[in-house]
Amino acid sequence: MKVDILAIGVHPDDVELSCSGTLLRHIDMGKTVGLLDLTRGELGTRGSAEIRDQEAAEAARLMGAAFRKNLAMADGFFEYSRENILKIIPIIREHQPEIILANAVDDRHPDHGRAAKLVADACFYAGLIKIPTIGSDGQPQERWRPKALYHYIQDRNLHPDFVVDISEQIDRKIELIKAFKSQFYVPEAQEEFKEELSSPISSKSFMDFLKAKAASYGRVAGYDYAEGFTCDRTPGLSNLFMLD
8 A cells, every 4th residue: 555655653642743733734635644653652651552552543543544553663672773674664665655754853752863763764775676575465575765754843842944834733633642541631531540650741731732832833934833844855846936
């Protein structure tokens, strides 16, 4: 199944927190989106890997994603390695995305930057003919390199190279995040997780913070809400009127 955009996160909910508004906007435009989680988030303060598996599936359903896969690397302890690169390459080749969205290149959580490098290099190596891989159908895969790789912004307020207007998608983005009810403040789920430890992201104020951050990124471009991205390669325009 070919998709237009493949969004990759090292933890389940990274994509929802950081670029789901952008994904929803492109789904609204008729584009297809696939999701790939590198780990099951088993080191999270609240919940469990099994619970997060269920929450991730529900978030993907609500989003309208074509698929969601998980490579089950070790949360917190996955390595930048040949082995892990070779886990990502077959997914890229099987689904042939034009665009890949990946973790922030620099962030508070050490997994994020490490995953950003892992995915970026997997995108490059997926285009090399002399790296053989076998697809889920048991057949040799053809090489494929996406046209663009963009890194979403996470905890740290990095300066974006561009922002995407998510003004019409902001409320649906919040609902996707709330699908991870073990991780975030969801009033109707508080009784279920009342014995769990609290964390900064499980506080009631965290959702307000997310909307304020989106408003801050949107303000400079004249949008109510936006998500920011960075990229290694300078984006090009065919004409100046493509810019808002």
